[in-house]
Amino acid sequence: MPVIDVRNLHKRYGAKVAVEDVSFAVEEGEIFGVLGPNGAGKTTTVECVEGLRTPDRGTVSVLGLDPRRDRTELTRRLGVQLQASELPDKMKVGEALELYASFYDRPADPGRLIEELGLADQHDTRFGRLSGGQKQRVSIALALVGDPEVAVLDELTTGLDPQARRDTWRLIEGVRDRGVTIVLVTHFMEEAERLCDRLAVIDAGRVVAVDTPAGLVSRVAPEQRVRFRPSVPLDDHLLKELPEVRNVTKTGGQVVVTGTDGLLQAVTSVLARNHVIAADLRVEQSSLDDAFVALTGRTID
């Protein structure tokens, strides 16, 4: 039985439909991503999972519980990191962890969590004085302090600098390795690709696809992309005549050539024949970004 089972979820606020029809199942021990642009209905969906909202239609089951009816039981077993939820500015990190630990019958050890999340030096620091990354880590710690079986993390790394983001990703993998099932809401492709075992792509309140990141990428037409800066101005026709080339675009001094297998070989031969040196030459494969565009017809931002 899946840990989380969402079926035909529908939720509207007044006339505005936030979630049209969402279904997915999360298996034990995986990091399951909910990926989509802002306003796609991701947060509303997980809020129904957390029991913070009542669905208008459809069913949600978490650990075999009804999030609304069995709310108290659910709160003991599900950890939640909310998007943009703070603590009082003058509350110290250690105090917050101790307090939230006291809400549970069998909490995790707050001291160890603080260690694990790299907050040992901030134990006596007030929440208001923490950096964005540190606040986010406190937020994760609070989601885990009840020693939950499932954790829902909403927009975990929004507003973090790249280093803090990478640190946070490592941390989440560590949590998963401890056996916690994780639902990760995100609109960062890189994050979804790096962390998620499987993910549901949501757009305009509907699930567009559920697959592994690699599975999603393989759904789009395999396309190669070659970028370079020619040492001398280059006539497009030289490239367009090649059978492997589908398209050529120029932006600034950079040329981007897209096409099928063998693209790189064909392009470099033509350049060599015409004594053009290609600087900053790069080859790109289809990514989750491309998969997303193919699935939804637009980019995520």
Next chain:
Amino acid sequence: MLAKLTYLELKLFTREIITPVLVLLLPLALLLGFGYLPGGNKAQQALGGQTTPEYMAALGVGLTLTVLGLSILPATLAGYREKGVLRRMATTPVRPAYLLIAQLLLYVAAAFVSVALMIIAARVLFGTPVPERFPAFVGTVVLGIGALFGIGLVVAAVAPGAKAGNLIGMVLFFPSLFLGGVYIPREQMPSALRAVGDYTPLGATLKTMRDSWMGAEPHLAQLAIMAAYAVAAGLTAARLFRWE
């Protein structure tokens, strides 16, 4: 759990620095400042027959209740909602209502500390007798807390955030002080203004506190209006309060 929550709220309260000063020391400063004015320890006609320290002690208590109820309570709770503190608690096994209870416990305790402080300071420094009708006095304080905190809860219920909570609180705060007879003693107000002021939450609280301090029978109508404020505001707040 509630004890831990309340204790932590107390710590946060003292860390605000300015609020404990406002709640506990400002009334004391007023008592000292005005109490030592020449001739202050004689019964004053202009103060309805009270001595200045006795009058100031009651006024100080009224001020404490108003600051707690109309300023600190709504700003803190609306801020907790704005920051998502209440929402976060809603995801734990503890209902966010406990945070509200902890806040109320803390402020009621702070109010009684202030009351005790004023009575003791007036007694020790100026020889002011403790309130003569003591049970009536305590009852008045309780009703005053109910009325003023109730209104604060309504403000907390409708204010979207800490700033708005503070603003609405202030809009109520200053007229309350004026009508309640904090700026000018009610005995020196025009009779029409006094008639209105006596039935405002603070005005009624202050008047009944002073009456019971002097040993006079509190006016039943004023006790009734305080209870009415408390009940009406409490019910309104319960209806309107949003956790997120």
